[in-house]
Amino acid sequence: MKQRPFIGWFVSPAALVALGLAAAMAAILQYSVRAYVPGSLDVGGLTLENFTALLRPLYAWAFWGTILLCLLTATFTLFLAYPVAYALVRVRSKALKSFILIASVTPLFLGEVVRTYSWMIVLGNNGFINSVLKSLGIIDRPLQMMFTTPGVVAALVHVTMPIMVIMLAAGLSHIDRNYEKAAESLGASPVRCFLTVTLPLSMPGIVAGFSTAFAWTFSAFATPQLIGGGKVNTVSTLVYQLGFASFNFPFAASLSLAGLVMTFAVIALMKRAMRPVERLGEQ
Amino acid sequence: MPFSMRKSPLALAGILLVAIILGFVMLPAIVVTITAFNDKAILAFPPQSYSWRWFARALSYGDFQKGFWNGLIVTAWASTIALIVGSGFALALHRYAFSLKSTLEAVLLSPLVIPHFTIGLGLLILSAQLTVGRGFPLVVLAHVILVLPFVLRSVFISLQNLDGRLELAASSLGASPRRVLFTVTLPLLVPGLVSGWLFAAILSFNEFTATLFVSNQATQTLPVAMYNYVREYADPTLAALSVIYIVVTALLLTLANLFFGLGKILNVDAH
Amino acid sequence: MLTRTDIATPTSLPAEKPVVQLDGVTKRFGEAIALHEAWLKIVPGEFMTLLGPSGCGKTTLLNLIAGFLDADGGEIFIDGILVTETPAHKREIGIVFQNYALFPHMTVANNIAYGLKTRGIGADEIKRRVDEALALVKLDGFGDRKPRQLSGGQQQRVALARALVIRPKVLLLDEPFSALDKNLRASMQIELKEIQQRLGVTTIFVTHDQGEALSMSDRIAVMSAGRIRQIAAPQDIYRRPQDRFVASFIGDANVLKGKLSAVTDAVAQVTVGSLSVEVPAAPLAGLAAGADVDLFVRPEHLVPVDGDGGPAAPSLAGTVRTQVFQGGHVDLYIDLGEHAAQPVLLRSSAALAPSKWQTGDVVRVRPVSADLVAFPKQDG
Ligand SMILES: Nc1ncnc2c1ncn2[C@@H]1O[C@H](COP(=O)(O)OP(=O)(O)O)[C@@H](O)[C@H]1O
Ligand SMILES: [Mg+2]
Secondary structure (H helix, E strand, C coil): CCCCCCHHHHHHHHHHHHHHHHHHHHHHHHHHCEEECCCCCCEEEECCHHHHHCCCHHHHHHHHHHHHHHHHHHHHHHHHHHHHHHHHHHCCCHHHHHHHHHHHHHHHHCCHHHHHHHHHHHHCCCCHHHHHHHHCCCCCCCCCCCCCHHHHHHHHHHHHHHHHHHHHHHHHHCCCHHHHHHHHHCCCCHHHHHHHHHHHHCHHHHHHHHHHHHHHHHHCCHHHHHCCCCCCCCHHHHHHHHHHCCCCHHHHHHHHHHHHHHHHHHHHHHHHHCHHHHHHHHC | CCCCCCCCHHHHHHHHHHHHHHHHHHHHHHHHHHHHCECCCCCCCCCCCECCHHHHHHHHCHHHHHHHHHHHHHHHHHHHHHHHHHHHHHHHHHHCCCCCHHHHHHHHHHHHCCCHHHHHHHHHHHHHHCCCCCCHHHHHHHHHHHHHHHHHHHHHHHHHHCCHHHHHHHHHCCCCHHHHHHHHHHHHHHHHHHHHHHHHHHHHHHCCHHHHHHCCCCCCCHHHHHHHHHHHCCCCHHHHHHHHHHHHHHHHHHHHHHHHCHHHHCCCCCC | CCCHHHHHCCCCCCCCCCCEEEEEEEEEECCEEEEEEEEEEECCCCEEEEECCCCCCHHHHHHHHHCCCCCCEEEEEECCEECCCCCHHHCCEEEECCCCCCCCCCCHHHHHHHHHHHCCCCHHHHHHHHHHHHHHCCCCCCCCCCHHHCCHHHHHHHHHHHHHCCCCCEEEEECCCCCCCHHHHHHHHHHHHHHHHHHCCCEEEEECCHHHHHHHCCEEEEEECCEEEEEECHHHHHHCCCCHHHHHHCCCCEEEEEEEEEECCCEEEEEECCEEEEEECHHHCCCCCCCEEEEEECHHHEEEECCCCCCCCCCEEEEEEEEEECCCEEEEEEECHHHCCCCEEEEEECCCCCCCCCCCCEEEEEECCCCCEEEECCCC
16 A cells, blocks of 8 residues: 555654664663773763773673573573473363463563562572471581572573463464374374474474573573572673672673673574574474 | 373373473462461571461561552553554554664564663663653653563564454445544454553563662662562561562463463464 | 457447446556556446456455555546545445455444444434345344354345445455355355345456356456456357457367368358368467367367268267266267367266267267357467
């Protein structure tokens, strides 16, 4: 149609929001190349110092550690979410389906603070796991889980599970069951059928889910802050400390910017790296 | 992993596996619920005696009350604005070709992968540059940016499921584009609009990281108040609040599932 | 290639002002041409059918008339007014879609009233006209139902009532019956034709079903690959197809290998073996005597010649290949050897067969009709 009624009404509010977001990102970009004036919220002249500071061991390690944390979390989440998503899509009973859906999706809507707090009670020295182990006589001194990387990963996996389940299930639900039936009728064992048909076909969902889990983990703040308790430094906790403890906003900005670039790079890499896996089914 | 195959060992193993994983997912909620009824002020397991007193404290604690009302204000504004902005843009995306279409789409969807602390920091710096204070408008803008992708997705999916011929039929019957929009398109989009709004509202009410950056004492929302509380106290007040949270959220989701089919909203049901 | 004058020739049109007129309308989707220079005139009260295989551009043509698509070339007139730039909602056209497109959130009565409300008509008048429309499609008393509470046939009637109640200048129907089962379809066809004649509404009907087209239409426009091939009354389309596509798309046709023996302005002489028949010369324009041609013969125009006795009329010898009992008649497939690439089909009364012939019998056949046509030979 040549006429596009209301196009202005439809697009301009969205364009305004996009502008706001773009301006915020531009503000970060601008601050990241400005000098830090200690004790002041104002910034000095142009400098590249903030980026060279990123190479200092503390920050370089935190960066690297955050990437590992994200990869670890996304991988665990994938392995835990896949069976749930599969069950969600394939289970026949409506009630069971609703139960799986609500149980796995509710945490998505609880917010990071509630979820992190719950994990603090589970992992704490007087918490659920230690109490159970102690009463069973397996341990007599509490296991240290708070303020450790495994503790943070466990809580983060819990944070990213719902979105991973949703993305995997969305992919799986669009796979025609008849492909699997065809493979089985051709003599493929259930395992072989899964590996050669279902898995490759669900690859787009896996890539989307993994990338999102990665990005969400990178974005998480309350979990590494509260469960890591200062022992597990991530980009997010450093940015917060730099901003609100030392008011070094220029450096916080450059760290954020580096994190953003890294997130996009990893997501792009992942999409590329997973492409050969999608062809698995062709052999 | 064919769960449908009865009694095959593989299927049984699969069922067991899923049950264990769901246990992991639900464990914190269960533990936090038990804790909330613990009479003692120390976090310990299992509780020696039970009471409702932490619920009473959670509901009467000033910061939580203030945070709750602040959160409601921010959520109401942010989700409504996001609904209007998002449905308009979804309509434009679905119907029209226009310049910068894919750029605009990419920018508006980018908060799905941009860390929330980055968006928070960016808006904070921006507000400093423009010398506007950290008032409600800033918090609302942050929330609109963050929940917009979800509204967009929800409305766009409903639009795809809408039969375009209904709009053509209406215009052939003499309805102007405005009349078609208000008497056919929007009424038929209601489920998508409601679920999009609900999504936006729940996410906005729970948003924490970006809010931590852009709010101040006067505008802090409930999650920020809760975060500040955990850092200072270790009693089960927060557990009680969490239980209220979990119950309300699960109720809302169950209702959404009953009325709209959550599976359809989340696009995990094949049609 | 057809030209405008070709198309205008076959039927004598009353010299009335056309309700719908298309002058060389073209529509492209990217590189693909969905409609190539369509020329069409539809007179008041006429029932015009667009007939052609799926994907030939019927819906595109309809959408152009309705204003849902913009033409890339040509002009469209409705009631003599150029509407090429007029938006759909100002064209005053009634449309019935294949899936009915009833508004699911409105009652039947509100569906029908929709077009009246947009015209700002008073409530009493709307009620009167909605009731009238419901009566017209025999759905009195169904006004308060929601569309999903109706059967397919009933929904179809509501769609028809909704389109007619606005007294459209022209009624467009896009394969309206293709979702209905066979019996319902037949009765809806009769009903639609009845209503159309009673109201005298100018109608453009789209179908890919030739039976439907032949039985309902005043004229048929046969389309293929984005082009209108022929516009004529049903009998003329069947008896005097203008090109090869029309001849083979409408009805069954046997193709015999013939030779052009003589050609004059109007008629041409074609020989097949010892047979010699007359065909219209127009489709063979440009061919010289001696050229290879394909002779099209309808199955019911091919008759067996009694072998013993009888006048020795010229005929072709063939072997019976297969007999298929069809109830009222028997389909007999006869191999004519060098005279036809495929065995030819002959319809014989069931009373005669199957006892009369056995597979492998030699029979003699000949065409008995004035409606034979021939086209230049085509490879394959
Ligand atoms: N919106 C469109 N975009 C691209 N190609 C189209 C579109 N609509 C129709 N076509 C193409 O135009 C041709 C004619 O389509 P259509 O008019 O729908 O055929 P019919 O109704 O006769 O089946 C087809 O080849 C079809 O693929
Ligand atoms: Mg069509």
